[in-house]
Amino acid sequence: MNLQLQWLVWSIALGLVYLMAYACVILKSEGVMWTAGPRDEGQPQQGLAGRLARAQRNYMETWPFFAAAVLLAHVLARESAQTEWGCLIYFWARVAYLPLYAFGVPWLRSLAWVVSMLGLVMVLAALF
Template identity: 50%
Template sequence: MSPELRWLAWSLLLGLLHLVLAAAAARGQSGLPWALGPRDTPQPPLTGMAGRLQRAQANFMETFPFFLGAVLLVQLSGRGGSASALGAAIYVWARLAYLPLYAAGIPYLRTLAWGVSVAGLLMVLGSALPWAG
């Protein structure tokens, strides 16, 4: 398995971690009866850490498809190398850092982690493009 695919596997686990943490925090606010019921009424807006975890999960889901596509392009084009492997690692580690930073409500470092993750994603994508070398 290539390094990029290994990092993709780690990012899938990170996505599941986002899902579990956001769901658990939401259940703490809306309650288990609402979650187990028919959900005919909308869930009340989440506040505090539960809301931040929900938004962090949504943000992960916004960038993950691009990361997945970039890794698949690298694999299918056979253009993987040290830059794409490093970019994939940077993406996953930055996204991992983003989760507790967002959950704790730390704004500037959270934004920095997001920017670093996008830079890693662009490194992977850049490796797959024909003009990248």
């Protein structure tokens, strides 16, 4: 498996970290009865649970584009040092994004998002 596909696999694992971080916090804050129930009253949007939910949603807004770009680069044999760096930048910026969002760090969180988008665009640009 080449490096770009390895980063894709790691990005799947990172998505699970985002999901489990939210799940653990919501279980602790709302309790097992709420998490086992139908949740008709909606998701908590306050505090750490709300920030983790928004971070996870944001990850899922960008990840499909990253995955598609990586897979297309592989299928079209457009992988290069540029796509390797793009994958690396996307992944590590998204790693940084989670705690920055969870702890409510302004500006740096936005910077991490912008850097992750730079990595994604680097992979995408290799397709043109």
